[in-house]
Amino acid sequence: QSPLSRTPRSNPALYTEAWELIRELFADTPAAQAAGFSASSFSFNSGDGRCDHCLGLGYERVEMQFLSDVFVPCPICEGRRFKPDVLAITWNGKSVADLLATSVGDALPFFAAEPQIQQRLASLEQVGLDYLTLGQPLNTLSGGEAQRLKLVKYLGGHVNDNAPDSKSGALLLLDEPTTGLHRHDVKRLLAVLQALVDRGHSVVVIEHNLDVLKSADWILEIGPDAGAAGGRIVAEGTPEDIAAADTA
Numbered sequence: 001q002s003p004l005s006r007t008p009r010s011n012p013a014l015y016t017e018a019w020e021l022i023r024e025l026f027a028d029t030p031a032a033q034a035a036g037f038s039a040s041s042f043s044f045n046s047g048d049g050r051c052d053h054c055l056g057l058g059y060e061r062v063e064m065q066f067l068s069d070v071f072v073p074c075p076i077c078e079g080r081r082f083k084p085d086v087l088a089i090t091w092n093g094k095s096v097a098d099l100l101a102t103s104v105g106d107a108l109p110f111f112a113a114e115p116q117i118q119q120r121l122a123s124l125e126q127v128g129l130d131y132l133t134l135g136q137p138l139n140t141l142s143g144g145e146a147q148r149l150k151l152v153k154y155l156g157g158h159v160n161d162n163a164p165d166s167k168s169g170a171l172l173l174l175d176e177p178t179t180g181l182h183r184h185d186v187k188r189l190l191a192v193l194q195a196l197v198d199r200g201h202s203v204v205v206i207e208h209n210l211d212v213l214k215s216a217d218w219i220l221e222i223g224p225d226a227g228a229a230g231g232r233i234v235a236e237g238t239p240e241d242i243a244a245a246d247t248a
Contacts, residue, residue: 004146008137018120032089042096049086051077100135123152128188143180170201178209214239
């Protein structure tokens with residue numbers, strides 16, 4: 001239930017641990033080696049390659065006395081986060097700033113030859129976050145987007161088809177995962193959860209969404225009312241059993 005991130009420096013590329021691999025790709029290019037750059041040179045959180053003025057943030061904060069703070073693009077790097085000599089290094093025609101501005105959906109075919117990076121980004125697409133850019137600050141996400149991104153963190157290793165099967169299977173407990181989601185997004189979420197079940201894992205969901213209830217294998221209805229009048233199992237069974245039961 002805690003917020004994803006309180007700092008604007010965190011983004012989907014960092015959250016999925018794909019950025020470290022991307023930095024290594026840039027560091028391995030002949031141009032980067034000739035310039036003496038290492039993987040740390042392509043980090044916007046540390047190192048000598050980031051803009052000295054905004055320290056790799058891409059913008060600066062203007063404090064307002066009676067209103068919310070305003071963020072404006074950095075006047076030195078113009079929001080590109082890095083020094084010009086680092087931005088001059090390209091991999092497959094794109095600089096690090098170009099990649100941070102690339103959506104997940106466009107990045108997947110771009111990294112088709114890099115399965116490790118593609119595997120980390122694929123889980124974002126599976127939960128319907130393929131429209132996010134790799135560099136979008138996590139503190140700008142809506143509640144529904146944050147919920148789905150958290151699922152990527154906990155489910156990513158299981159969702160990907162290339163991930164090894166667990167010998168014992170995982171037990172995943174989810175509390176209202178559809179909060180703030182559109183019905184189309186709920187459908188994509190259900191596909192992710194079904195993929196987990198198909199691989200032998202167990203998913204327990206606390207939920208009121210009828211689309212989720214009708215997709216469950218087994219339902220435990222708790223009630224009959226709230227507070228002191230609740231907490232008891234009033235019905236259990238398949239969705240069809242619950243629909244036919246008198247639980248009003």
